[in-house]
Amino acid sequence: MSHRPEAHERPHPTAMTYIAVASVLTVVTVLEVAIYYIEALRPALVPLLLLLSATKFALVVMFYMHLKFDHKLFSALFVGGLWLAIGVIVALLALFQALIR
Amino acid sequence: MQQAGALGHSAEAEHTSTGLNHRKLLMWAFLASDCLFFGSLIATYLVNRGRSLVGPYPHEVFSIPLTSYSAFLLLMSSLTMVLALAAVQRGNAKWGRVWLLATALLGIHFLANQGYEFNQFAHEGLTPRTNLFGASFFTLTGFHGAHVTLGVFWLTSIVVISLFRPHTISPKNSLNVEIAGLYWHFVDIVWIAIFTLVYLLQPAPPVGG
Numbered sequence: 001m002s003h004r005p006e007a008h009e010r011p012h013p014t015a016m017t018y019i020a021v022a023s024v025l026t027v028v029t030v031l032e033v034a035i036y037y038i039e040a041l042r043p044a045l046v047p048l049l050l051l052l053s054a055t056k057f058a059l060v061v062m063f064y065m066h067l068k069f070d071h072k073l074f075s076a077l078f079v080g081g082l083w084l085a086i087g088v089i090v091a092l093l094a095l096f097q098a099l100i101r
Numbered sequence: 102m103q104q105a106g107a108l109g110h111s112a113e114a115e116h117t118s119t120g121l122n123h124r125k126l127l128m129w130a131f132l133a134s135d136c137l138f139f140g141s142l143i144a145t146y147l148v149n150r151g152r153s154l155v156g157p158y159p160h161e162v163f164s165i166p167l168t169s170y171s172a173f174l175l176l177m178s179s180l181t182m183v184l185a186l187a188a189v190q191r192g193n194a195k196w197g198r199v200w201l202l203a204t205a206l207l208g209i210h211f212l213a214n215q216g217y218e219f220n221q222f223a224h225e226g227l228t229p230r231t232n233l234f235g236a237s238f239f240t241l242t243g244f245h246g247a248h249v250t251l252g253v254f255w256l257t258s259i260v261v262i263s264l265f266r267p268h269t270i271s272p273k274n275s276l277n278v279e280i281a282g283l284y285w286h287f288v289d290i291v292w293i294a295i296f297t298l299v300y301l302l303q304p305a306p307p308v309g310g
Binding site: 049053060063089 | 119121125129130132133135136137139140141143144145147148165169172173176177179183184187190282286290293294296297298301302
């Protein structure tokens with residue numbers, strides 16, 4: 001049984017990077033709330049909010065949880081569970097015809 | 102401020118079949134399973150939304166400014182959490198404790214907001230037994246709040262234990278903080294999803310309702 005070092009890991013970001021990510025997260029949250037209140041954007045509300053939410057989700061997972069820098073197996077494990085969860089949500093919505101309401 | 106080769110404990114070669122630290126691997130496996138847990142609760146909420154026969158309805162009770170502020174609190178707590186890990190990996194236990202306590206306090210503030218929100222809803226007649234919205238909303242956000250509560254206890258216990266046994270947050274043992282951090286960030290990303298799917302994407306008010 002081989003004992004491989006974690007050669008795929010890279011150094012974690014600096015504190016300044018973490019603060020920059022937090023700034024972006026704050027701006028995106030402000031944008032989300034602003035979009036919610038802008039009546040003219042109502043038709044595009046769902047795709048816009050889902051896109052912004054996914055951006056925040058990805059930033060936290062990649063930079064704060066270090067998946068961008070850690071071993072790929074961690075990413076595979078988590079993303080596998082995440083896709084299953086998304087599959088469950090979409091399947092249940094389709095099953096109960098909630099997507100077309 | 103470069104964090105001197107901050108690969109963390111897990112970067113060391115582990116004597117495991119994967120070469121990876123199994124505690125960290127286990128935490129990622131748990132988080133993957135927790136994705137399914139919250140995925141099911143979110144799906145249940147979405148399936149039931151707009152199907153309540155009696156009020157109060159979401160648009161009548163939700164306070165977007167309050168929940169936006171709560172979302173901001175959790176995002177900032179993720180920042181303080183990652184700064185705590187960086188400090189511990191640098192060997193700065195004092196700042197590690199400061200950032201960990203800040204994270205726990207932000208979590209407590211979030212929980213206080215949630216308690217206030219739940220109390221307001223109860224005053225407006227919305228409880229888990231009122232309608233489908235109440236049942237699925239309180240189940241989803243209640244379980245999230247329970248996760249935050251557990252996280253607060255976890256972070257606080259790390260700080261308290263480190264006061265008596267400083268080596269528990271030494272750079273060599275930074276994995277203790279890293280694993281707690283993974284859990285905390287997960288709680289944050291779940292709220293990112295809940296904030297959008299539950300609060301911002303509300304169904305249209307019922308016709309005649």
